[in-house]
Amino acid sequence: MTLATDQQPEREGFSPTSLQFLSMRDAVMDHWEREVRAQVAGASDLLGPVLTNTLPAFYDNIAEALSPGHPRENATSDTNAASAHGGERARMTPYGPDQVIHEYQLLRAAIAAVAQERLTLGPSDWTIIDDSIDEAMRQAIRAFTRSHDELRRKVAAALSHDMRTPLSVVLTGAQLIGIAPSMDIARNTASKIAANAVRLRDMMGDLLDTLTYHGDASIPLDLSQFDVFELVKELRDQYCQSREGTLDFEAVGEAVVGFWDRGSMHRALENLVNNAVKYGDGGKIKIKACETRGRLMLSVHNDGRPIPPDQHDRIFEYLRREGGSPAAAGWGIGLPFVKMVAQSHGGTVAVDSSGATGTTFLIDIPVDCRPFVGGGEGQLPG
Structure with missing residues (x-):
């Protein structure tokens, strides 16, 4: 049974090219991180583990695909790692789609820069690398977009539900003021309208915060x-x-x-x-x-x-x-x-x-x- 790279400490069945490719992973990732922090908007303030994300696993998958006879055709075959990468970028970074694409482009450039000094990659090797990165970009962007769409749907559903009560109070209060028999009743009703208007204002603030925060549901952690x-x-x-x-x-x-x-x-x-x-x-x-x-x-x-x-x-x-x-x-x-x-x-x-x-x-x-x-x-x- 052939195992995924993460479960193969001995790298059994890997070709010499694949083993050399694996050996330069840290150098590629170091080069990539420097370039991403320098060129990608929003990356300079990210902590290392968030910036690294699932890319080491993706890199290892490329190495598998570079081994002739390995069942993995490219780094995205039989795995959703690229989708997971895009979803985490949506949750954990201030990125837009352009930044996600730019990161993958810089990964390709980092592989080329390090390989130039340490490893000769032939045209067929580069075809696998290019196909892997191109498909990963597509999957990551789909997941990135889907994550934001899901967030908007959740916010819209919560908004339509939670705003009904204060809106009802405001509407009913406005009608009551029009027929209030005394000034005291009108003032009391106006006070309720004002309180619920403040509540609606706070809800709108929460809504705007939610739409600008790239997050998702979480559980409390100790x-x-x-x-x-x-x-x-x-x-x-x-x-x-x-x-x-x-x-x-x-x-x-x-x-x-x-x-x-x-x-x-x-x-x-x-x-x-x-x-x-x-x-x-x-x-x-x-x-x-x-x-x-x-x-x-x-x-x-x-x-x-x-x-x-x-x-x-x-x-x-x-x-x-x-x-x-x-x-x-x-x-x-x-x-x-x-x-x-x-x-x-x-x-x-x-x-x-x-x-x-x-x-x-x-x-x-x-x-x-x-x-x-x-x-x-x-x-x-x-």
Whole structure:
């Protein structure tokens, strides 16, 4: 079974070109970050983990596609990582679509600049790289736009509901003043009108703030410092003991100490393992934790039936369960909860699934989430 790059510490089956390409990832990302901060509007104030986003995983996917015979045709095949990138850009940055596109263009230039000194890439290699970046741009922009459209719909629905009461008071009060039998009643009614007018004004202010903030739903977090790999091993032991050795469960990776909400991270990881148990066809379940460029990459892999590409984004919607498996009981809130936990920590969750590689869910969040919780919005302190 070929695995997604995140789950392949030994890089088995990679071509020499792919291995060289992987070896220059940090140099490419350093070059890219310098250029993005210098050229992309709104990027200079972003903290490193937010700026990096899901791009290291995307870069690794390009490396896979550069290996002849690997089932990944380009970096966007069988994964929604690019969509996750666009959604996080909408939530965590002041970007517009132009800035998202500009970042990908600079990534292409960074690869070319570093490769010029360290690696010879042929025309077929560049075709894969160009196709990967072009398709990633399209997917990221679609997700970026969709995120803002969803926010506008939510705001419009909330606005139409919450404004009914103060508007009703204003309208009724104006009618009462016209027929008020005394000045005292008119003054009392006018006072109610004024109070509800202030309430409407505040609602409009909240509306404008919401429309100018690129955010989404979040959950309250109680951040503390801990080693996430200890959490991974704890969960592995919990499942292996409860199933009396019937579950093939592997925990790999490294100690990653950061600031997260331990309770919500435990539940999110538990949901992903439950999902792997349900749909993994009895095969091995593998959890991996590692750190790259200030980001935690926490993944859960199973070898079961792949998720169709057109479902990669839909499976994260509330109350949706695809397929007719009798084991898939519940209300379809597990994966949406995982998504909300990742987003609340200032990151995202992506899925990579195909018949050749199995299914990997990746929680990709900052190692230190404190600047991104409670209004930090991923920017450097002024």
